[in-house]
Amino acid sequence: MEKIRFHNDILPLKDKIFRLALRITLRREVAEDITQETLVRVWERRGEWDTIENMEVYCLTIGRRLAIDHLRQRQQQTEREGEITDYHLSAASTDRMADEVLDQKQRVAQVMELIEQLPEMQRTIIELRDIEGLKYDEIAQVTGLNETQVKVYLHRARKKIRESL
Template sequence: MKKVSFRNDVLPLKNELFRLALRITLNRAEAEDIVQDTLIKVWNRREEWNAIDSIEAFSLTVCRNLSLDRIKKKGNDNDSLEDVKAAEPLASSNPQDRMIQTDKVRLIRQIVDGLPEKQRSCMQLRDFEGKTYKEIAGVLDISEEQVKVNIFRARQTVKQKYLKLDNYGL
């Protein structure tokens, strides 16, 4: 069995943990605090690391639970992801194309932010972090079938709402 190293196995997860916390809390400062708390909590459990199958899944689970605890405490009145930098449009695009691209990204982000937490988390872990259904099921403590259903519903909702808003501007 591989010996787990905080520096080599846990610290490199901080960006992934941040994205998950941000997707759940929708607040940059809150997500940064959660990542710190997650790293501390994982470090404090270092005696158990060798018994853990996947330190990554364990860390993501701790991060998710801390994020959910925070939003429950705050009463879930969160900001939007507006302060997160949008995907960079092509450098060759003109200002109008860049504006349209930025608006589309903002619209999709708003739709994703409005999804139920479990759908949002599943979509984040699958589409943005590239996790397998099995890994997501372990992190969220649900079945692989539930993961697939949540991702399907999230994608359908995003697609339907995006098309409706993009076509009608509502």
């Protein structure tokens, strides 16, 4: 019974969890691991399933927490090693932005890069709203913010994107 529920209701959420983890960590392999870890935890807590109102929000919340933990660990490691990373903020992309004769593919890729460069909370909310289509109250549950705060972050993110277009 639990196996059937896992296969029918929970496993189909895997790509959503993956994309959220990818948006937060910006690393594919890490995002895959986080997705697996999330689903393992959800399975281990199968005794609580009946008390969960929204399984999607539940899974995404666990996934986000794990992704944030990973980001923190990575940040601490980087600080210890004294590295200057964030390879996404490369000079090359800013140069290309100035170029006016970019074809559509390149322009789309630029927007994707821009979203990746947003602060974590902003890109998380863009992911949850614009890509996964969650309601504001659901985003609030996943992020632990209230709905007004969610809209403030989303507004900032959309404003930045609009200015770049």
